Amino acid sequence: MRDTWIIGSGKNAQEAYKAINSENNLGLNVVGFISNAEDNKLGMMIDGIQVIQSDTTWIKNIDKRAQFIVAV
DSSP states (O other): OEEEEEEOOSHHHHHHHHHHHHOGGGOEEEEEEEEOTTOTTTTOEETTEEEEEOSSTTGGGSOTTOEEEEOO
16 A cells, blocks of 8 residues: 555545545555645544645655645
């Protein structure tokens, strides 16, 4: 399974998350949602997955093989 980050935390991002989870053959494992500082969902969980801020501190620790899906 490839670690996958969804950029966004709104309706589109949540629909993308549901679609990814319904297709196990894709080999994707959603590990987090990345959102902007104005988002009221920062620090919250969406279906047990954390929403983090889109700053540069977290990207240094990301596996370079991670998948990113834009769903804003």
